[in-house]
Every structure is written in C-alpha cells, then in structure tokens.
Amino acid sequence: MDTVHNISVSLQSGDYERVSAFTKQALEKNIPPKEILDRGLISGMNIVGEKYKTHEIFLPDVLLAAKAMYAGMDILKPLFIEEGIPTMSTVVIGSVQGDLHDIGKNLVGIMLKGAGFEVIDLGNNVAPEKFIETAKTHHASVIAMSALLTTTMPVMKRVVELLRRERLKGKIKTIIGGAPVTEAFAREIGADAYGYDSAHAVDAVKRLVGRT
Amino acid sequence: MREIIEIPLDKVKPHRTDVLRTQGVTPGKDTSHNVEKPLRKAIELFLEYAHPVGVLGDIPLPQFEDVYKGDGKNETSTPLDEIFKKAEALALFAVTIGEEISQKISQLFKKNELVLGSMLDGAASVGVDNTADFIENHFLTMLIKRGAATSATAVLRYSPGYCGWHMSGQKKLFTYLKPEDIGISLLDSFLMRPLKSISGVLIAGPREIHVFEDSYPFCAECKTHSCRERIEALFKESRYNNRV
Ligand code: B1M
Numbered sequence: 477m478d479t480v481h482n483i484s485v486s487l488q489s490g491d492y493e494r495v496s497a498f499t500k501q502a503l504e505k506n507i508p509p510k511e512i513l514d515r516g517l518i519s520g521m522n523i524v525g526e527k528y529k530t531h532e533i534f535l536p537d538v539l540l541a542a543k544a545m546y547a548g549m550d551i552l553k554p555l556f557i558e559e560g561i562p563t564m565s566t567v568v569i570g571s572v573q574g575d576l577h578d579i580g581k582n583l584v585g586i587m588l589k590g591a592g593f594e595v596i597d598l599g600n601n602v603a604p605e606k607f608i609e610t611a612k613t614h615h616a617s618v619i620a621m622s623a624l625l626t627t628t629m630p631v632m633k634r635v636v637e638l639l640r641r642e643r644l645k646g647k648i649k650t651i652i653g654g655a656p657v658t659e660a661f662a663r664e665i666g667a668d669a670y671g672y673d674s675a676h677a678v679d680a681v682k683r684l685v686g687r688t
Numbered sequence: 689m690r691e692i693i694e695i696p697l698d699k700v701k702p703h704r705t706d707v708l709r710t711q712g713v714t715p716g717k718d719t720s721h722n723v724e725k726p727l728r729k730a731i732e733l734f735l736e737y738a739h740p741v742g743v744l745g746d747i748p749l750p751q752f753e754d755v756y757k758g759d760g761k762n763e764t765s766t767p768l769d770e771i772f773k774k775a776e777a778l779a780l781f782a783v784t785i786g787e788e789i790s791q792k793i794s795q796l797f798k799k800n801e802l803v804l805g806s807m808l809d810g811a812a813s814v815g816v817d818n819t820a821d822f823i824e825n826h827f828l829t830m831l832i833k834r835g836a837a838t839s840a841t842a843v844l845r846y847s848p849g850y851c852g853w854h855m856s857g858q859k860k861l862f863t864y865l866k867p868e869d870i871g872i873s874l875l876d877s878f879l880m881r882p883l884k885s886i887s888g889v890l891i892a893g894p895r896e897i898h899v900f901e902d903s904y905p906f907c908a909e910c911k912t913h914s915c916r917e918r919i920e921a922l923f924k925e926s927r928y929n930n931r932v
Contacts, residue, residue: 490722534713536723539802546800579809582797595778627855627877655911 478658479505483516485550486556488524490540492547499548513592517548521590529575536581542586549589564591565617565685568610570598571654572631577624580654580674584620587674588681604634611648620677623654633665634659640666649684653677690745692870694895695822700740700785702731702814722803730807738812739786740819741870744779744827744890750888752778755864758848758857766852767915768889768902777836779827781845782867783800783819784885785812816884820845821883827890842895842922847888848878851915858887895922 479502482524486494495517501513514632524541555561567588571581578600589595596614598606619639623629632652639645645666652672655670662670669684671677704727705715713723743787747755752772756762762769772778789812796805824843831837848857862874865887872885880887891898899919907913 534723535711535806536713536726537802539806542721543800543802554751574875574879576875576879576881576883578794579806581807586802625849625855625879628879656909658909 480507480512483512484520484523487517487541487544487548490544492540492544495544496547496551498539499551503551503555509552510549510557510561512548513552517545517552517557518590518592521545521592522650525675525678527589538590539586542590545590564593565687566594566596566614567620568596568598568607568614568616569620569622569682570602570607571600571622571624572628572635573603574631575599575623575625575628575682576600577622577654580624581620581622583674584622584653584671584677590688591678591682594680604631604638608633608638608642608644608648612644616648618649618651618681620651620671620681622655623652623657626656629657629661631653631654632667636666651677651680651684689810690743690865693742693744693823693826695740695742695819697738697740699822700738700815700818701837702734702811702818704731706814707731707811710794710813711807719924726804726807729804730811733792733804734789734811734815735806737786737789737862738791738815739788740783740815740822741786741866742781742783742819742823742826743865743870744781744823745865746777746779747771747864747889749775749778753779754861756853758854761854761856763852763904763906765904767904768827768846768851768853770892770900771846771897772889773884774897775891775893776841777827777831778893779867779890780798780861780865780888781820781823781827781882782861782870782872782880782885782887782888783816783823784818784870784872784880784882785819786866786871786884790883792884811827812884815900816886820886820888824890827892832890834881837892840894841888841892843892844898844918844922845886845890847886851910852904861877861887861889898922 479498482497483495524538526539527529571578571584585595585597611619621632636650649668651669651671659670669680671680793805793809824845828843836864849855858874858878902913
C-alpha cells in the first residue's frame with residue numbers, strides 16, 4: 477500500500493497518530509502536499525462522510541476521523557502557506573445572534589473542514605454585521621448560519637438583506653440550517669442553500685462553490 | 689407554595705443507552721472501544737460538572753391562563769389549551785444543570801476532543817431531561833402527600849416552544865416563577881442561560897386528559913413527535929402505584 481493510501485485508511489479508522497506519522501512519511505518521500513491532502517485526507521474523509529450518510533457508521537466514528545484529519549492538516553497547512561498554494565474556499569460559520577446553541581454548528585464546521593474547506597468559526601450569538609465583515613475580510617465564498625430557535629431565525633434574513641444592500645449577494649453565498657429551519661424558509665428569505673444536517677450541508681456548500 | 693430543590697446527581701445520571709441515542713448510535717448495537725471509552729468518560733464528566741437544581745411553584749388555573757397566553761403568539765388551537773383546563777393541579781417549573789458543563793463542552797471542542805465533546809453534550813441533554821423528570825415525580829409525590837392525587841393521577845410537563853405554545857410564553861413564566869433564583873436568566877430571544885435548562889408547566893390530572901392526536905397543523909413541522917412516546921408511557925406504568 478502506498479503512503480498516501482495509508483493516510484486515507486488510517487483516517488477512516490480515526491487513528492490520528494498514524495495519520496500524523498504517514499503524513500510526515502509522505503512529505504519525506506517528496507509527495508506534493510496537495511496530493512497528500514486530496515488523495516489522502518480529503519479522499520478518506522469523503523468515504524467517512526458517505527458511510528455516515530448511509531448509516532453504516534455513527535457520529536463518534538465521524539468525529540474521530542475528523543480529529544485524524546486535523547492531525548494531518550496541522551502538518552500540511554504551514555507548507556501550503558509557505559508555498560503560496562491556495563487552499564479551498566473559505567466558509568464563515570456561526571450560530572446567529574440570540575442563539576447560544578452551537579453543537580449542530582460545530583458539527584457542520586467539522587464536516588466542512590473535513591471536506592477541505594477553510595472554516596472561520598465565529599462561535600455563537602453572532603451579529604449579522606459580524607458575519608459580513610468577517611466574510612469580506614477573509615474573502616470568504618460562503619456564510620453558513622445555524623439557528624435552533626424560531627425566535628432567532630429572523631437574524632438569518634437580516635444577513636441576507638445586508639448582503640443584498642452591500643451588493644454582495646451572489647458573490648458571498650449563504651447556507652442556513654438548524655432544527656426549526658426548513659428549505660421553504662431558506663427560499664423565502666433568499667438564502668442560497670439549506671442543509672438538513674451536517675452531511676447534506678457539506679454537499680450543499682460544495683455545490684455553492686462549484687465543487688461537486 | 690414555591691420550592692427550590694437541589695437534586696442529587698445520582699437521581700439524574702444519564703443512562704448510557706440514552707446518551708448513545710443522542711449520538712445516533714442504535715441501542716443494542718455493539719459499540720466499539722472508540723465509542724465505549726468516551727461514553728464512560730462523558731458520564732464521569734457529567735457527574736463532575738453538572739449541578740442539577742430546580743424550582744417549582746403551584747399556580748392557580750386563572751393565573752396559568754394568563755401565563756399561557758403570554759404575548760398572544762400561541763397557535764389558535766393547541767393541545768395544551770384543552771388539557772390545562774381539565775387539570776386538578778398545576779405548577780410552573782424550571783430546571784438546570786448549570787453553566788459549568790456547557791463551558792466544559794466548549795473547551796473540549798476547542799481542544800479537538802470532538803467525540804468526548806459531542807458525547808458530553810448528549811449526556812448533558814439527557815441529564816437535564818432527567819432533572820425535569822425528577823421534578824415531575826417530585827410534584828406527584830407532593831400531591832400524594834397532600835392527599836390531592838389518586839391512583840388515576842398522572843403528571844406530565846409541557847414547555848413553551850412545543851406543541852403550539854409560543855416560546856415568548858417564557859417571559860410571563862419567568863415573571864411568575866423567578867427561576868433567576870436558581871441561576872437561570874432569559875435572553876431577549878427567549879433562550880435560557882445556562883443552555884442546559886428546561887422550563888414549563890406540570891399538569892396533574894386523570895391520565896386521559898393528556899391524550900391528544902398529533903394532527904394539529906403545526907405537528908406537520910415537528911421533527912420528533914415525542915408526544916406519542918410520552919402519552920404511551922403514561923399508560924404503561926403508574927407512578928402513583930410505585931409510590932404507595
Ligand atoms: C449552515 O448550515 C447549516 C446546516 C445544517 C445545520 C446547521 C447549519 N445547524 C444545524 N444543522 C443541522 O446539522 C446538525 C448536525 O446534523 C443539526 O444540528 P442540531 O443542533 O439540530 O443537532 C444537534 C447535533 C443535536 N440536537 C440538539 O441538540 C437539539 C435536539 C432537540 C430535541 C432539543 C434538545 C436536545 C434540547 N432542548 Co430544545 N431541543 C430541540 C431539538 C429538537 C430537534 N429535533 O432538533 C429544540 C431546538 N428545542 C426547543 C425548545 C422549545 C426548547 N429546548 C430547550 C431545552 C433543550 C434541552 C436542554 C433539553 C436539550 C439540549 C439543547 C442543546 N442543544 O443543548 C428549551 C430551551 C433551552 C434554553 N437554554 O433556552 C426549550 C425552549 C424548551 C423549554 N421551554 O424549556 C424547540 C425549538 C422550537 C422553536 N419554536 O424554536 C426544538 C426545535 C424542539 C421542538 N419543539 O421540536 C441540524 O440541525
């Protein structure tokens with residue numbers, strides 16, 4: 477088995493120590509970091525994502541794999557920056573103002589990182605202006621918003637309206653999700669996508685940035 | 689009567705099956721070491737970081753009618769609107785397991801302890817639900833002691849944000865009950881802080897009053913339909929009989 481394949485396999489079993497060791501080994505063999513990322517880490521995480529969607533594995537397995545993915549990314553990231561290799565699109569994520577729920581948002585962020593996106597997590601209780609400012613500063617392609625209560629869902633609409641006002645709608649795409657959020661609500665407020673759960677959110681963000 | 693109740697941790701300790709369910713793990717399935725270890729650790733951390741406490745206050749029907757109406761944002765027809773009018777006794781309640789456990793969960797996520805963080809979040813959600821169950825039982829025991837419950841009496845809880853009772857109902861509930869005394873505050877968005885808190889009304893009466901069909905217009909949007917299990921459970925065991 478080649479080293480990059482070993483990375484993917486170790487990642488799928490959540491063995492972060494082996495992922496870290498094989499990533500170092502691959503670099504020693506002069507395998508380009510981009511290839512290690514795509515064929516090792518992301519490809520392993522894609523398999524994990526698919527198995528999760530079809531209920532072959534459970535959430536803890538996905539989270540272990542994500543931790544392993546981060547172990548590999550920690551080694552690769554400085555090299556990307558050093559060599560000026562552009563990473564994936566950036567996603568700004570947060571739970572909207574008034575909402576302190578963040579487990580669902582965390583899971584979506586973890587899965588997006590696993591899919592290779594650069595994720596800026598603003599935490600919870602995030603004001604609409606903060607989403608937009610951060611997205612502008614970091615040249616993000618997507619703003620991802622989570623709400624667990626009907627009373628905080630209107631904040632999502634405010635973000636979409638602000639983007640429209642700043643003529644950024646279309647340039648910065650939006651995806652929304654959370655227990656009371658529906659596809660119909662996403663359409664109603666003009667959000668670009670809706671994610672039923674973390675796995676579907678990743679698919680939707682990939683579609684938004686044309687990475688399907 | 690209004691009472692603040694410190695709840696012993698062992699009474700609300702989350703059961704492993706319930707925690708696993710929050711992680712999407714099917715009960716009865718063999719769990720790997722990857723799941724078992726963090727599961728055990730999460731329950732240990734729960735016992736270290738959870739501080740279960742509740743407040744309970746009797747409320748006469750006319751006053752509850754006012755609390756229930758809240759800001760007038762409820763759905764026009766709701767199961768609770770029918771049920772509370774048939775109640776033999778009503779009490780408002782709020783419970784929490786405190787802020788410390790939520791801070792621990794955030795810390796774990798920040799340190800990339802993702803499995804344990806998620807598992808502890810699940811354990812905390814189960815634990816606060818158990819805390820509300822404890823208060824439900826406590827109210828029934830109180831009624832029995834007062835001679836105000838019969839073997840046909842059942843106590844069930846209903847919360848703002850469920851089954852057509854608008855979240856804004858919590859404002860009046862808070863004014864009446866003052867859960868601030870046990871460290872719970874209400875944000876403008878009607879979210880309670882600490883996050884792992886539950887508020888609502890306890891309704892005591894003949895079991896049958898709690899039965900309703902899940903065919904209200906808003907039921908179509910409900911993702912859990914957990915009311916079915918709750919109603920079913922009422923007819924499976926008599927908590928009253930267990931006590932006398
Ligand atoms: C950007 O793109 C995306 C895409 C997808 C996205 C996304 C963003 N963000 C999330 N997703 C999606 O992907 C994630 C992963 O798959 C998912 O994220 P979630 O965050 O949904 O999922 C988590 C991983 C696990 N899920 C959860 O943690 C929430 C599950 C449900 C059952 C739930 C739970 C467990 C709890 N709750 Co409560 N709770 C409910 C929930 C009903 C439901 N079916 O979801 C909900 C959210 N709660 C509700 C209510 C009303 C309340 N809760 C309360 C309390 C609680 C518990 C403490 C018992 C417990 C813990 C809550 C917590 N998260 O810490 C109260 C509020 C607490 C507070 N602090 O104020 C209280 C107000 C009840 C009360 N009066 O006491 C309802 C809100 C309804 C509304 N009208 O807004 C509710 C929808 C239940 C219902 N009625 O069906 C998806 O939603």
